[in-house]
Amino acid sequence: MNLVNLESVSHAYGPKPLLSDVSLGVEAGERIGVVGRNGGGKTTLMSVIAGTVRPDSGRVTHNRSLRVGFLSQHDPLSPDDSVREIVLGELAEHEWAGDQQVREILSNLIGDLDLDAKVGDLSGGERRRTALAQLLIDDHDLIMLDEPTNHLDIEAIAWLAGHLSGRKSALVVVTHDRWFLDAVSTRTWEVVDGRVERYEGGYAAYVLAKAERARIAQAAEERRQNLMRKEIAWLRRGPPARTSKPKFRIEAAQALIANEPPARESVELVRFATARLGKTVYDLENVTLHAGGPDSGPLVLDRLTWQFGPGDRIGLIGVNGSGKSSVLRLLADTVTPDVGRVVRGKTVRLAHLSQELAELDPARRVLETVEEVRKYLQVGKKEWSASQLLERLGFKGEAQWKVVGDLSGGERRRLQLLRLLMDDPNVLLLDEPTNDLDIETLNELEDLLDGWPGTLILVSHDRYFLERVTDRCVALLGDGKLSLLPGGVDEYLERRAEGTAVTARVGTPTTASTTTGATAPATSGGRSASDVSGTSSGSAAVATDQAKAGLSAKEERELRKELNRLERQLDKLTDQEARLHAAMAEAASDYAKLGSLDAELREVAAQKDTIEAEWLEVADRLGD
Structure with a gap:
């Protein structure tokens, strides 16, 4: 007999769907362990089954006269009540003292705790034990426990597992204690990506399956x-x-x-970027720049004219010391050109991530540090909260409440990057953003930048990240020009090996109106891409004719x-x-x-x- 039925249930907090079209049921006597990543929707599923949260869509049906006992992670105990009032209610002493099950529960969960103590004077662990004892003393058809083993020692956990296994009530439990799951569960549910995957057996059987x-x-x-x-x-x-x-x-x-994931919707993103930015982003007009200031240090740009347009996603490539960071600082207006001028669009809202991170307040919490910039951010068609974006970049659960002073270097870099994004810029200058980031975080960052409309100029030695996030590459090859690379990083490596400059130059006086959307230059062999393609096609056609002849x-x-x-x-x-x-x-x-x-x-x-x-x-x- 089913005690609870969920039919096509969906629920979300903000833009993140935690449950999506979920249909399942809990049968009488069934013992179910619920697993999944932090923030993946386990507690939401529990609350929907218990009836304390109404789903956005779908239907939840309880069996008539169903008695549900639900232990949430945050107990609602009144601080003015005593332990006796909460656990035993109005039971006379001879009533509960003569009940072996009640005595067993009190002995293993309450122990030496004074029954007349006020809840407001208890520690977190004592409050948790009190709430659990209150639930277990009552009779229920369905017991639902969210992290019941928190604050319990080994002996108490072992007792609880045996107690629950011996009850006739159905059980749904969320816990990170794998031994406990194996001891009490006959089925396992995994909440992942809005779905609930079902497995027979406890944790060990779940892992194998x-x-x-x-x-x-x-x-x-x-x-x-x-x-x-x-x-x-x-x-x-x-x-x-x-x-x-x-x-x-x-x-x-x-x-x-x-089934391959779609590429970025470049046309739509550029259209949105144009609406936000206007036609002008950066125009460099006859600019000369030295890395060490006017006429000092290596020459970076020599009488360069170039345009960065709305929606451009450009990777800037060059050897160390070629002046990549200097170009970003020029665009960020932290250095001025020796000669010429930089015209900046009136609607430009800039965010510059340099290799030297800005100082963060070490006493503030991670979430507070982001929310002081902005609490919500629109990325493409979706709106994200600060907490959701932190989760995507690796700050899951309690990590959002860490003190900034306790963060590692990689965590600080992630935090600084997110602060920049939360300021809702329409131009991003990123100088080595992948430093200290792990692969999972890089994947999330790439996915986040895919839907971000605006102009992006990236300096990175991470080739995969560079090719994944940008649409075209330009190089500083020591000749004072920005050289467009239709062949991307491969072409840059070929040019470096040959020791010659790319033929596609965008800085001579005759190309003052050239933009990054200009016609692709010739390839390294002196022929255009169409010439190469045509030659290849012609050879294949001849081979085909010969084969059929x-x-x-x-x-x-x-x-x-x-x-x-x-x-x-x-x-x-x-x-x-x-x-x-x-x-x-x-x-x-x-x-x-x-x-x-x-x-x-x-x-x-x-x-x-x-x-x-x-x-x-x-x-x-x-x-x-």
């Missing part, structure tokens, strides 16, 4: 990636204009890349029939493979069945590899 699901998913993803590489390589072999490619192979490639009409017809037969077999094997993956996901906790399904999947994969090799051989002979 999740690892098996991850292995299956990884195998499927590796298979998909391998196929995608084959498909893309095949599709690029011939001229793009050819239409003789079999429809099956083109559709297969499109299906393989269908040796076939008679009859041979070509037979090969076409064979190609169609192989394609039909590939279709069937692909469907069979998908069905096996689905069956393995459903049987994640049945290891015997998983072994059988895995063996069958390997056999199908081997057949598919063989047929694909045959298909490629036939296609090569046809020249398709």
Whole structure:
């Protein structure tokens, strides 16, 4: 019999959905452990099931006359009440003293604590034990506990696990104590990305089943990636204009890349950036700049004219000492050019992250330090609170209440970067922003910058981050110019190896109106990109004609029939493979069945590899 039913329940705090279209039920006598990342929605799920929080959408149904006992993380005990009044209520002493279960609860949770003590005089641990004792003494059909093991010692935790296992009540518990989960749970729910994934067994069984699901998913993803590489390589072999490619192979490639995350909506972001910034961001007019001041230090810019437009995302590349930071300081108006002028747009709202971080108040809390700048930030189409953005950049849960003076160097850098973003700039100058950041935080920062509209100029030695966040690169090659690099970092490395300047220069008197959106310059070999592409296409076309020239009409017809037969077999094997993956996901906790399904999947994969090799051989002979 179901005690509680959730039907298509969704709930969010701010823009972050904690539960998304969740449907599940709690049965009588069931004991469920709830796991998930901090801030992932575990407490929200508990509150929705208990009925203390009404979801944004969906329906929560309680069985008639259901008695729910809910221990939240923040107990609502009145400080003026005594422990006796809260735990025992109006029970006479002979009533509770003659009840073995009540005596056991008092002995293990209250212990030597004075029953007449006021709650306001208790420590946090004593308050927690008092609230837990109050809940356990009453009879409930469903007991819900949010972090019940906090402030309990080993013996009390062991007793609590045995006590809960012996009760007939249904149980839903959130805890980070893995031993406790294993001791009390018969099922495990994982709250992740708004979903609730369900597993049979306690924590150990959950870990094994999740690892098996991850292995299956990884195998499927590796298979998909391998196929995608084959498909893309095949599709690029011939001229793009050819239409003789079999429809099956083109559709297969499109299906393989269908789940890839979309690129930045560059057009929309530029349009938004233009609306916020206007047409002028920075215009450099005949600028000369030395790194050490007027006519001192290395020459960085020599009579340069350049425009930075709204929505430009530019990576600035150069060796150490080439003047990259000097260019950023020039744009930030902290240094002035030796000659020429820098025209700054009237609507520019600048944020400059230098390598020397601004001093933060060491006595303030992390969240307070961000909220003093701004409490909410609009990124693309979403609004984020300061707390949510801190969570994205690695300050999860209690970390938001750390004192700034206790932060590491990497944490301080993350905090300073977020403060800059919270000021809602429309121009970002970032000088080595990835210093001291871990991979997970870098992923979050990249994702955050993807939806940020405005002009971005980045200096970084992190090539992956540079290519991931920017749309084009320019280089300081020691000739006083900013050189556009259509080939990105690869082209810069080639130019450095050759010891020559890039032919695409944007600083001569004849290019005063050149912008970063100008026509791409010639490639390193002196030919334009279209020349190179055309040559490659022409070679492929000649090779194709030569391949087909040796076939008679009859041979070509037979090969076409064979190609169609192989394609039909590939279709069937692909469907069979998908069905096996689905069956393995459903049987994640049945290891015997998983072994059988895995063996069958390997056999199908081997057949598919063989047929694909045959298909490629036939296609090569046809020249398709």
